[in-house]
Amino acid sequence: MSTAISVEHLSYTYPGVDDTPGVTVFEDLSITFEQGSFVAVLGSNGCGKSTLAKHFNSILLPCGGKVYVSGMDTSDPEQLTAVRRSVGMVFQNPDNQIVANVVEEDVAFGPENLGIAAPAIRKRVDSALMQVGMYEYREHAPHLLSGGQKQRVAIAGVIAMEPKCIVLDEPTAMLDPRGRREVMETIQRLNQEKKITVILITHHMDEAALAERVVVLHKGTVALDGTPAEVFCQVEKLHRLGLAAPDTVELCYSLNQQGFCLPLDRLNTEDCAQVLYDSLKA
Helix, strand or coil, X not given: CCEXXXXXXXXXXXXXXXXXXXXXXXXXXXXXXXXXXXXXXXXXCCCCHHHHHHHCCCCCCCCEEEEEECXXXXXXXXXXXXXXXXEEEECCCHHHCCCCXXXXXXXXXXXXXXXXXXXXXXXXXXXXXXXXXXXHHXXXXXXXXXXXXXXXXXXXXXXXXXXXXXXXXXXXXXXXXXXXXXXXXXXXXHHHHHCCEEEXXXXXHHHHCCCCEEEEEECCEEXXXXXXXXXXXXXXXXXXXXXXXXXXXXHHHHXXXXXXXXXXXXXXXXXXXXXXXXXXXX
16 A cells, blocks of 8 residues: 655644744654545644644645655645645635535636636536535535535535545534534545545544544654554543543443443444443343
């Protein structure tokens, strides 16, 4: 499997204002993300999640070290356009990414700025809206859509630019449970069917459990890195990092504190219910 993004000895400090000192987020961070993977990035507030994400398509540039996207140096101004074509960004509030008064016009905005020919844009827009399940809303006004629908339109706008990787920074934070489910189903489908690399920054543990790899950042360093089962079974360490495991794991952990002996790798409700049933039946 080839490398989609490589972070090598990254350091970054936000500059201070007036006479105040800058804020250092990373001093020596190294991590790689493989092409076609689905990775969830977790961490408490201020750990560097969003700062890292902004390095992936040159919104921020390293103070030291390097970030490479498909082998391209993100700090090379000559490769800026290519980097941003390769990595699409979806942020927390879809209203900040929607710029047109009609859904299909909004999705066409990115390809138009890339100089894509009109017939190709039409195909890209239709394909992107179909992939996120919003084609039937192509002539609707975005402001009349639900939060989940708006976020799916924002994702379609990124897909239309045909990136190899999509980075989503807390994309469900402002959504209700239905909207969250719609967005997560869309993300999973893009990863599984289109083989698009997905890097999901989230504070929802149940969303992170859907990924194939979980990375936990703490004070600018990688504190945990592994499969969801490998990471979330380390409940006490997660607690020390200011995080919780998914509800199913927390339940089994709490019961173990009361004398049970339950596995801590049951990440969905059905598996958790089954292990509880088997334990009570025994």
